[in-house]
Amino acid sequence: MSTPALIGLLLAVGIVTYLYRYSMIGLFASRSLPGWLHALCRHIAPASFAALTASALFVHGGEVSIALDAPKPWAALIAALVAWRTRSVLATIGAGMAALYLFKFLL
Amino acid sequence: MAHPGRTKRGEFLAGCRDEAPLQLGVLPFGMLYGIGALAAGMPAWLAQLASAIVFAGAAQLVIVQMLTAAAGALPIGLTASLLNLRHVLYSASVADYVRHLPRRWRLLLAYLLTDEAYAVAILRYQSTRPDVADGKPAPAGDLGHWYFLGCGFTLWACWQLSTAAGLLFGATIPPEWDIDFAVPLTFIALLTLLxxxxxxxxxxxxxxxxxxxxxxxxxxxxxxxxxxxxxxxxxxxxxxxxxxxxxxxxxxx
The missing domain is CATH 1.10.287 (Helix Hairpins)
Known part of the structure; x- marks a missing residue:
């Protein structure tokens, strides 16, 4: 993406985010938000992270490729196991990167 | 309930102090964002500026990951906007505590309303003003907004500094180290927590x-x-x- 386009994108996201933050303390008086908004917000983060991870692991140049000799999915599997056992973000990243280097060397 | 003897400075510093322990968790994310932004091809100055303009960790990591995947501006903007929607809930949650403030204060506190600052400030508000209700005036001498400002400022400063640290560190990492893979790994870690x-x-x-x-x-x-x-x-x-x-x-x- 060109730098001017990126600046425009970041400004747009920044403005939208600021409007969210200012919405209920400056723009609208109503403070009881509908329950579905709470429910929706609970699922947005898991859905986004899962979609982006699946895409990073199995989509290359707009095509799905699931190969047994690709190092990244295996490294991600190790990382997921470490994340599940330790619940630590840093340990997950450390284990995942170490596994990636190992599998790149082996596969 | 007002706190006699409390000062603006004292409340601000109390906010800074209570927010400080959370920075241990914020720091790696800021650095990771800085490193990932460089790996995704963002100019360093713009990556730093984005930490001030967007000022939302998860959304910034998502933007970086989507730039790495060569996504277009529209899908990136939609995804980041959707991910940040939860801030409306935070805004609603603090509204009663800040409604009496002058507009310039509300404009400033809205900018600082992030996950970690909200988490600390709302606990304090709930314990010091449990009887808050719509239309009920704030107690005389209420300085809760200085505490909120302390929380928000501490997080903001840490986010900017950790971004800068990540950018400086990231510039020394060779591209063949695949450091951009750390961003999906972070998503995996967050997923297991969520x-x-x-x-x-x-x-x-x-x-x-x-x-x-x-x-x-x-x-x-x-x-x-x-x-x-x-x-x-x-x-x-x-x-x-x-x-x-x-x-x-x-x-x-």
Whole structure:
């Protein structure tokens, strides 16, 4: 993406985010938000992270490729196991990167 | 309840102090964002500026990951905007405590209303003003906004500094080290922390499958479709869970 386009994108996201933050303390008086908004917000983060991870692991140049000799999915599997056992973000990243280097060397 | 003897400076510093321990968790994310932004090809000055303009960790990491995947501006903007929607909930939650403040204060505090600053400030508000209600005037001498400012300022400063540290550090990492892979690894770590309830698991699974099913759509618009599919699945699973619970109750009667 060109730098001017990126600046425009970041400004747009920044403005939208600021409007969210200012919405209920400056723009609208109503403070009881509908329950579905709470429910929706609970699922947005898991859905986004899962979609982006699946895409990073199995989509290359707009095509799905699931190969047994690709190092990244295996490294991600190790990382997921470490994340599940330790619940630590840093340990997950450390284990995942170490596994990636190992599998790149082996596969 | 006003705190006699408390000063603006004292409240501000108390906010800084209570926010400080959380920075241990914020720092790696800021650095990771800085490192990932460089690896995704963002100019360093713009990556730093984005930490001030967007000022939302998860959204900034998502933007970096989507830039790495060569996504178009529209899907990136939609995804980041969706991910930040939760700030409306925070805004509603603090509204009663800050409504009496002059507009310039509300404009400033809105800018500082992030996950970690909200988490600390709302605890303090709930304990010092439990009787808050719409239209009820704030107690005389209420200085809660100085505490909030202390929380927000501490987080803001840490986010900017950790971004800068990540940019400086990232510039020394050779591209063949695949450091950009640390961003999806972070998502994996966050997913395992988030996926406690079945509805969330359904949302994540549907979104992941959707990302593969819609992979051929241009500009990575398939990612937006995948997230929406995940939301539908999540809401559907929540409803189903509630209904099963009700049926279980009736069955036991």
């Amino acid at each position: 996926l406690r309830e079945r509805a969330g698991q359904a949302a994540a699974l549907a979104a992941a499958l959707g990302a593969l099913a819609f992979a051929t759509l241009p500009y990575k618009l398939g990612l937006v479709g995948a997230i929406l599919l995940g939301l539908v699945a999540g809401v559907w699973a929540s409803r189903r869970g509630e209904r099963n619970e009700e049926m279980g109750k009736e069955g036991g009667r």
